[in-house]
Amino acid sequence: MSANQIPIEAIAKLADDVRLIKDFAENHNFNSGLLSASIAPKRKYDTPLLAMIGCMLIVVALVAVVKFWNPPLSTSANNFIFLIGLIFATIASMTAHMRFQDKVVTSIVAVGLLMVLFIGAGIVTPQEALNKVGELAK
Amino acid sequence: MKKDTQLKKYVELFKKRISRYLAAGINIKTIIYPVDADGAVFEFQFNHDNDSSVTIDSVRPTVGRVLSDIPQRMVGGNIEGVKFGGTNLYLEGNRILVIKGEDDPPGWSGKAVVEDVQRVVSTSQGGKPA
Numbered sequence: 001m002s003a004n005q006i007p008i009e010a011i012a013k014l015a016d017d018v019r020l021i022k023d024f025a026e027n028h029n030f031n032s033g034l035l036s037a038s039i040a041p042k043r044k045y046d047t048p049l050l051a052m053i054g055c056m057l058i059v060v061a062l063v064a065v066v067k068f069w070n071p072p073l074s075t076s077a078n079n080f081i082f083l084i085g086l087i088f089a090t091i092a093s094m095t096a097h098m099r100f101q102d103k104v105v106t107s108i109v110a111v112g113l114l115m116v117l118f119i120g121a122g123i124v125t126p127q128e129a130l131n132k133v134g135e136l137a138k
Numbered sequence: 139m140k141k142d143t144q145l146k147k148y149v150e151l152f153k154k155r156i157s158r159y160l161a162a163g164i165n166i167k168t169i170i171y172p173v174d175a176d177g178a179v180f181e182f183q184f185n186h187d188n189d190s191s192v193t194i195d196s197v198r199p200t201v202g203r204v205l206s207d208i209p210q211r212m213v214g215g216n217i218e219g220v221k222f223g224g225t226n227l228y229l230e231g232n233r234i235l236v237i238k239g240e241d242d243p244p245g246w247s248g249k250a251v252v253e254d255v256q257r258v259v260s261t262s263q264g265g266k267p268a
Binding site: 019020021022023024025026027028029030032033034035036037100101102 | 184213226237
């Protein structure tokens with residue numbers, strides 16, 4: 001046997017050692033009665049999505065109140081409305097996360113609503129908000 | 139994977155997602171097997187005993203070691219030498235083993251849980267006799 005030849009046993013051992021099991025599924029007499037593959041009827045309403053949209057609309061409505069209420073509201077009233085807006089922005093972000101289970105979507109909803117609130121409250125100008133979003137996107 | 143929070147989060151999402159497919163009166167007992175290396179093993183036991191407990195077993199060095207310690211007929215021989223990738227599923231009797239081979243975040247995301255549950259449900263419908 002030349003020096004280059006590998007014994008069969010060594011090859012078998014090597015093959016045994018490099019086994020890779022990836023994304024494999026095996027059913028070994030599983031009791032299929034435990035699970036029903038027929039999809040349960042979907043709930044009529046997608047509650048988290050509706051709650052998210054509702055909270056977003058409330059934030060926009062609150063910003064509109066601060067901006068356009070005539071006669072203009074006092075500073076303390078504006079601050080209070082801003083706080084309520086923050087609470088609804090938080091709830092909207094939470095429901096977005098419940099619905100989509102995705103950090104990126106949650107971040108977009110959170111940052112978007114915060115920008116709307118900040119611009120509405122006059123804390124930042126739309127130009128500054130754009131720059132900030134640009135920085136975050138980088 | 140041995141981060142308790144991540145392991146428990148996966149179990150919580152898995153049970154939530156699979157609940158809509160569960161037959162009436164069935165509960166799921168969960169045993170988590172954390173692993174020093176990449177991956178982890180989850181054992182979901184379906185029962186009628188109202189047992190929905192979640193326990194974390196001792197940390198083992200590799201996924202292979204876990205599989206050599208618990209009853210299963212998916213991999214035999216020198217399990218320690220086997221590498222696991224992605225998500226492997228083993229369904230037997232009233233239990234399901236979810237074998238995660240890696241620690242990469244996409245494999246543990248909410249989206250991955252949805253895919254895992256869908257694979258479990260579709261696999262559960264066509265079995266081979268023991």
